[in-house]
Amino acid sequence: MPEPAPMPADTPPRDAAIPRLPIGPGAYVLLIRLGRPIAIAVRTLPGATLLPGWYAYAGSARGPGGIAARVRRHLAAEKTARWHVDHLTLNAQEIHPLAFPGDSECRVLRALAALPGATIPLPGFGASDCTTCPAHLVALPAESGLAAEGGLAEFRQAVAGMRQTAAPDRD
Numbered sequence: 252m253p254e255p256a257p258m259p260a261d262t263p264p265r266d267a268a269i270p271r272l273p274i275g276p277g278a279y280v281l282l283i284r285l286g287r288p289i290a291i292a293v294r295t296l297p298g299a300t301l302l303p304g305w306y307a308y309a310g311s312a313r314g315p316g317g318i319a320a321r322v323r324r325h326l327a328a329e330k331t332a333r334w335h336v337d338h339l340t341l342n343a344q345e346i347h348p349l350a351f352p353g354d355s356e357c358r359v360l361r362a363l364a365a366l367p368g369a370t371i372p373l374p375g376f377g378a379s380d381c382t383t384c385p386a387h388l389v390a391l392p393a394e395s396g397l398a399a400e401g402g403l404a405e406f407r408q409a410v411a412g413m414r415q416t417a418a419p420d421r422d
């Protein structure tokens with residue numbers, strides 16, 4: 252499947268973190284907060300609804316501009332919905348990107364799914380081309396503390412740590 256065309260460079264970012272993201276290839280996580288229910292149609296669950304709360308989406312970027320370009324596209328306030336995750340990013344109250352240079356989205360997804368209380372809300376979401384993951388989106392429990400001061404920093408550390416412990420086969 253061909254890579255989607257890169258977005259124009261003048262797409263306005265919603266988050267000042269973009270300039271700090273790597274321009275090389277790798278995986279990324281979008282930590283997304285929904286403030287209202289969103290209807291999402293995936294092949295496995297037509298007519299499903301995502302409830303308000305926190306979600307984490309794992310993706311990978313291998314095209315021009317790497318992780319920074321892909322995340323910039325995800326954070327664009329206006330775009331044509333093309334991927335499952337676009338329905339979340341277009342309706343999100345908050346989006347926080349995390350970069351994992353040189354890593355794979357499936358390895359990062361396993362770390363996310365291992366977080367305490369994480370669930371798979373929509374089997375198949377974002378994983379149409381993946382044969383190993385149940386989905387590339389996890390729902391995080393309200394008590395995960397993400398909205399509290401320091402909660403996001405703790406989440407970043409938890410995902411980074413889980414990624415390493417979840418990958419004992421790394422050379």
Ligand SMILES: [Zn+2]
Pocket residue numbers: 356357360378381382383384386387
């Ligand atoms: Zn996968």
